[in-house]
Amino acid sequence: MDLKPSEVATVLKAEIDGFQGKMQKSNVGTVLMVGDGTARVHGLDDCMMNEMLDFGNGIFGVALNLEEDNVGAVLLGADSQVKEGDTVRTTGRIISVPTGLQMCGRVVDSLGRAVDGKGDIKVEDSDYRSIEGVSPSVPERQPVTEPLQTGIKAIDAMIPIGRGQRELIIGDRQTGKTALILDTFINQKQTGGGDPNNPDQVICIYVAVGQKQSTVKGVVQKLEENGAMPYTIVVSAPASSEASMQFLSCYAGASMGERLRDEGRHVVIAYDDLYKQALAYRQVMLLLRRPPGREAFPGDVFNLHSRLLERAAKLSDAKGGGSMTALPVVETQEGDVSAYIPTNVISITDGQIFVESSLFNAGQRPAVNAGISVSRVGGAAQIPAMKKNAGGLRIQLAQFRELAAFAQFGSDLDKATQDAITRGQRMTEVLKQAEYEPLPVEEQIVIIYAGTSGGLDEVPVDQVADFEKKYLAFCRANHADVLSTIRDNKKWTDELKAKCDEMVTTFKGEFLA
Numbered sequence: 123m124d125l126k127p128s129e130v131a132t133v134l135k136a137e138i139d140g141f142q143g144k145m146q147k148s149n150v151g152t153v154l155m156v157g158d159g160t161a162r163v164h165g166l167d168d169c170m171m172n173e174m175l176d177f178g179n180g181i182f183g184v185a186l187n188l189e190e191d192n193v194g195a196v197l198l199g200a201d202s203q204v205k206e207g208d209t210v211r212t213t214g215r216i217i218s219v220p221t222g223l224q225m226c227g228r229v230v231d232s233l234g235r236a237v238d239g240k241g242d243i244k245v246e247d248s249d250y251r252s253i254e255g256v257s258p259s260v261p262e263r264q265p266v267t268e269p270l271q272t273g274i275k276a277i278d279a280m281i282p283i284g285r286g287q288r289e290l291i292i293g294d295r296q297t298g299k300t301a302l303i304l305d306t307f308i309n310q311k312q313t314g315g316g317d318p319n320n321p322d323q324v325i326c327i328y329v330a331v332g333q334k335q336s337t338v339k340g341v342v343q344k345l346e347e348n349g350a351m352p353y354t355i356v357v358s359a360p361a362s363s364e365a366s367m368q369f370l371s372c373y374a375g376a377s378m379g380e381r382l383r384d385e386g387r388h389v390v391i392a393y394d395d396l397y398k399q400a401l402a403y404r405q406v407m408l409l410l411r412r413p414p415g416r417e418a419f420p421g422d423v424f425n426l427h428s429r430l431l432e433r434a435a436k437l438s439d440a441k442g443g444g445s446m447t448a449l450p451v452v453e454t455q456e457g458d459v460s461a462y463i464p465t466n467v468i469s470i471t472d473g474q475i476f477v478e479s480s481l482f483n484a485g486q487r488p489a490v491n492a493g494i495s496v497s498r499v500g501g502a503a504q505i506p507a508m509k510k511n512a513g514g515l516r517i518q519l520a521q522f523r524e525l526a527a528f529a530q531f532g533s534d535l536d537k538a539t540q541d542a543i544t545r546g547q548r549m550t551e552v553l554k555q556a557e558y559e560p561l562p563v564e565e566q567i568v569i570i571y572a573g574t575s576g577g578l579d580e581v582p583v584d585q586v587a588d589f590e591k592k593y594l595a596f597c598r599a600n601h602a603d604v605l606s607t608i609r610d611n612k613k614w615t616d617e618l619k620a621k622c623d624e625m626v627t628t629f630k631g632e633f634l635a
Contacts, residue, residue: 149212153177154192156204159364160409163193163210172254174213179203183210184217184366187410194410196366198233218252219374220245221381226318226325229342229356232371234378237358238342253373255380257432264438266472266499270324270390270447273309273560274302276490276553279512279570280519281475284503285388285445286436290467292452292459293477297489299451301557302475303328303392304341306449308348309560310390318353325382326354327391329375332368332398335360348558368402369426376433379446383435386442391434395451396427400463417462424466431470473497487554492519505612508563511571515549518574522546541579548578551586564608565594568622577626580634589633596629 151165161183163175175183175195181203187194197204219234220243229238236243266284283289291299307326314323328345330338338358345351355378359371372393379389393399400423407420415421427450434448452467457478459468468474475495482489501509525543529535535543552573555561561569569590572578581589597605604621608614 151193151210151212153204153206153208153210156197156201156206158409159197159201159366160406161195161197161201161204161210163195164191166193166210166212169193169212170216172216172252174215174217176211176213177204177208178210182213184370186406187412196406196410197364198366198370199364216252216254217370218250219377220249221251221378222249223318223325223382224249225355225378227352227354229338229358231363232357232359232367232374234374249381251377251381253370253377254429255377255433257429258435258437258441262438262441263435264443265502266436267502268436268445269503269505269563270306270388271309271312271563272302272306273562274305274488275555275561275566275570276488276492277302277475278504278508278563278566279553280492280516281473281490281495281497282500282503282508283447283449283473283497284436284499285447286434287473287497287499287503288431288434288448288450288471289497290450290452290471290474291477292454292464292468292474293489294454294457294479297477297479297482298487298557299453299477300341300394302477302488303394303449303451304344304348304350305558305560306390307345307354307392308350308558310353311349312562313388314353316349316352321387323353324388324390325379326350327357327375327379327389328354329357329359329372329391329393331359331371331393331395332361332402333394335362344558365402365405369399369406372396372399372430376430376446380433383437383444383446384442386444388445388447390447390449392449393430393451395453396467397453397463400426419462423463427463427467428470431467472499485554486550487557492516493523505563507567507608507612507614507618508570510614511567511574515570515574518542519546519549522550544579545573545576547583548581548586549573551583552578552590554587561594562605562609564605565597567608567614568597568605568625569594571619571622572626575623575626577623577630581630589630592633593626593629597625601625 149166149168151163154162154164169185173185177183181199183195183197185193185195224243228236231237266286268285270283270285272278291302293299310324310326314320317323342356345354357371357375359368375391379391382389403426404419412420431448434446436445452464454464473496476491477489478491525539
């Protein structure tokens with residue numbers, strides 16, 4: 123069939139006009155080596171750092187080592203389905219996770235996929251956010267001045283945490299570190315009635331790294347029982363998941379929190395725990411042939427934690443005034459806080475809460491060591507009424523511990539020493555608190571004032587806990603106006619002081635009678 127040149131041009135134009143296909147450029151490479159959850163790929167010349175790679179069969183990976191002749195990647199799935207010679211494609215997308223309020227009340231994995239059996243989470247493309255975020259610069263931040271009430275007397279009184287702070291919780295295993303986090307989460311229900319759509323509600327994010335599935339299940343159950351799950355996101359990377367999923371989980375949680383922080387909301391995020399994250403990261407990096415340094419950790423393990431924790435901040439009013447508070451957890455071995463990971467994280471955070479097994483076993487729960495725990499924000503993150511009443515509490519308790527140790531050796535003590543020991547014993551009892559029973563700040567203030575003012579000095583030590591429970595019930599029933607005044611005005615006046623003295627005296631008479 124003979125076609126004239128003009129007809130060829132017409133046919134081609136018609137074909138081009140009718141062409142609907144979308145051209146897609148993708149960079150293709152070949153798997154050189156695979157094993158232990160990592161792969162080396164040849165031929166991905168245009169690959170970006172942290173880019174998602176498609177290994178086929180629904181298996182994805184993340185490019186972490188960009189070398190001259192190959193790319194080192196970690197697999198986000200079973201490496202048994204990837205073999206040498208397989209084709210790998212770049213996706214053009216940096217690893218990202220879904221974010222937004224629709225994540226609240228759900229348990230998700232490190233890629234934001236639901237793992238709680240309640241069906242998929244509906245998200246738009248615009249809800250996806252890269253897991254690596256740039257931490258706010260100095261002009262974009264403002265000082266930490268707004269309290270984040272934990273509901274735990276020992277912490278709110280002596281080691282206050284502010285919105286936008288990074289407060290490390292450190293101690294050996296089984297000393298109640300996770301319980302402190304759960305109490306803090308449960309206490310946030312006061313801020314907005316537990317409704318995530320209420321702009322005042324503090325949103326909570328719990329990142330579980332390298333834990334048993336049963337432990338994560340227990341955490342979720344406790345949050346559900348106490349009505350805290352509707353405003354909480356749980357990111358689970360259990361011990362059974364790949365090391366890559368474990369170390370990426372913290373960054374995924376941080377991105378979910380940042381999205382809400384940038385929208386002017388307040389977020390508290392707990393990483394439980396960063397020691398297990400560092401171990402997972404070490405495993406991946408050594409397999410990718412990054413040289414180990416101190417204590418066989420890669421040299422960038424400090425950067426691993428600093429770039430994560432620096433994302434916690436209180437934004438300036440021009441940026442919406444939102445905040446993200448980080449509560450990283452580090453598990454120590456035999457109380458050794460001078461090991462590599464603990465010292466790294468201590469130097470990055472704005473204070474630390476030490477929980478000690480010796481105190482825990484002695485019945486002091488929460489087992490917070492007030493002597494070496496510190497908040498570098500301090501009284502700036504307390505309401506004035508708490509600051510006024512709890513100001514000298516730490517020194518009082520330190521003196522009591524010294525005198526109590528000294529008193530073991532001597533029997534004849536002067537009256538001042540006896541009084542200090544008497545009050546110290548009562549205050550130690552007041553600071554004890556049951557799990558999952560956080561107290562509103564106004565109730566903390568009235569019971570701490572009762573102790574520091576000497577109102578409990580005549581109450582037998584073994585009856586202090588009973589006194590506290592009944593006294594707070596008495597205050598709620600008969601003096602709700604005093605509690606609401608403290609809650610609303612946040613100030614401590616002479617009038618309030620006189621009323622509290624009268625309340626303690628009245629109730630103590632009934633109690634001791």
